[in-house]
Amino acid sequence: MVDLTSAIHVQRFGGSGSSGGAAAHDGVMGTVLRRLAGFAELSAAEADRVRELAPARRRARAGAVLLAEGRAGRHFLLSGWACRQRVLRDGRRQIFDVIAPGEGFGWGEPADGYARQTVAALTPVECVDAAALIIGQGDAAPSGLARALRGMLLEQDARRLDHMIRLGRLTAVERVAHFVLEMQRRVGAVEARCFPLPLTQEAMADVLGLSVVHLNRVLRQLRDADLFELRRGTAAVLDPEALAAAAVLAPAAGRMQPAR
Amino acid sequence: MVDLTSAIHVQRFGGSGSSGGAAAHDGVMGTVLRRLAGFAELSAAEADRVRELAPARRRARAGAVLLAEGRAGRHFLLSGWACRQRVLRDGRRQIFDVIAPGEGFGWGEPADGYARQTVAALTPVECVDAAALIIGQGDAAPSGLARALRGMLLEQDARRLDHMIRLGRLTAVERVAHFVLEMQRRVGAVEARCFPLPLTQEAMADVLGLSVVHLNRVLRQLRDADLFELRRGTAAVLDPEALAAAAVLAPAAGRMQPAR
DNA sequence: CGGGGGTTTGACGAACGTCAATCGGGGTGG
DNA sequence: CCACCCCGATTGACGTTCGTCAAACCCCCG
Secondary structure, three states, X not given: OOOOOOHHHOOOOOOXXXXXXXXXXXXXXXXXXXXXXXXXXXXXXXXXXXXXOHHHOEEEOOOXXXXXXXXXXXXXXXXXXXXXXXXXXXXXXXXXXXXXXXXXXXXXXXXXXXXXXXXXXXXXXXXXXXXXXXXXXXXXXXXXXXXXXXXXXXXXXXXXXXXXXHHHHOOHHHHHXXXXXXHHHHOOOOOOOEEEOOOOHHHHHHHHOOOHHXXXXXXXXXXXXXXXXXXXXXXXXXXXXXXXXXHOOOOOOOOOXXXX | OOOOOOHHHOOOOOOOOOOOOHHHHHHHHHHHHHHHHOOOOOOHHHHHHHHOOHHHOEEEOOOOXXXXXXXXXXXXXXXXXXEEEEEOOOOOEEEEEEEOOOOEEOOOOOOOOOOOOEEEEXXXXXXXXXXXXXXXXXXXXXXXXXXXXXXXXXXXXXXXXXXXXXHHHOOHHHHHHHHHHHHHHHOOOOOOOEEEOOOOHHHHHHHHOOOHHHHHHHHHHHHHOOOEEEEOOEEEEOOHHHHHXXXXXXXXXXXXXXXX
């Protein structure tokens, strides 16, 4: 499926404008285009419209707020990782959802003061405001772009349900195992043993509703059992079957199923 | 606001067809109409279209599956309480969301195999399939009905975020307090001391990600402290301020905010 | 060669789950 | 009308999981 192993390391601007191969041609928007294509085929014109967003991209450092609480508005994450979160007055933080490179944010978030969530960068990121992007919505045949974006939102919803189960009904080990498998699938590395997962243990703990210390112990436990390893931002699934067994629950599908 | 104290006890069919007062005129659809009106004003024609659904209503007993996993399709809950849930192979259950009388279900659920959730009745219920209801979507000015339904979905989304915080970052006492306040607001009984909450402790435990035993202890603790009481399906908020303090987090707004 | 943030570990305690038994109330059938 | 019964609520005892505090440790960068 989609290979993002390298995409996350793309941090250079300029160059790679119109050299040759498809990936090179896609330039910095490659991550986004490949991910969208995972949901629905885009027409050449649509892909071009997406590519044209590239000059508007901006960088942000880890920890930066990409979208303040209550704000919305179509963005894409070109590289790096972000999250949707909320911080309580006493400092406790819950991360609702991790945003992987190539994914969008701000599309689903209701702007009318309803959902109090903030989008924040977990690593250094590049992102673009896609407010200007023409989608081609409504009426008879939704465009490929519209279908892809819809698919992205649906998958996000599905993942949130999984996440609620994780938080409410899975043990710490199960939560970690399930989260790792979700990320593996999500990053398109189902066959690969290793994939990038540059999240702080603190961030991961705030995703999974655990303390950093306890998460660390669970990670060591999985490492000692040769199931899974996380070192320097790279995840390694050493024993997929055993890890899946530990996860109890199969992660949400990464692709749209045919309507019934 | 909306008073559902009696609505939940409406179990009789027939009668109350066109006697007099507004509530009586709304008949069995009154709960739904009042709730929709809480989000956006409906035109007389729209209200009539909703009322016309009444004959199609059906009953189900507690525990019945109202919408199987993966299915969707516009429904309203006329009376009784239901929930969206998922049950793991080993029997663990997580309830994603409680559905109060008058609320809709199946509107947001994606039908294409994405979200694996089941809608199940928590008490005896009456509900209708509203697939035939003409909404008046799209284009320039969305109808009152469309806006009301959209508001319902937005509120549901907002509540899910709160729910994720509850599960991931609040203690048992905080979870219960927050849940109770959310329900109070949701049922339109913010001023009232008492309101109907006919959930089994087992159901509430599965909402809050707790064991029944521990939930029971928390409830006793709140009762001993004269903060909150739950007896025979009726909730009594004895000390609103203290309960709100115990909840840490203010529950999601019950009404649509003006767009910014 | 120092910071400094992230990771790792130990010791301890609090929060929560499990097992098991009892209680209570309302619904049902005689 | 009453006895029975069953499901849900309640309680005690105990064990486990997980959080907190505190102290190293490690690695990356400057």
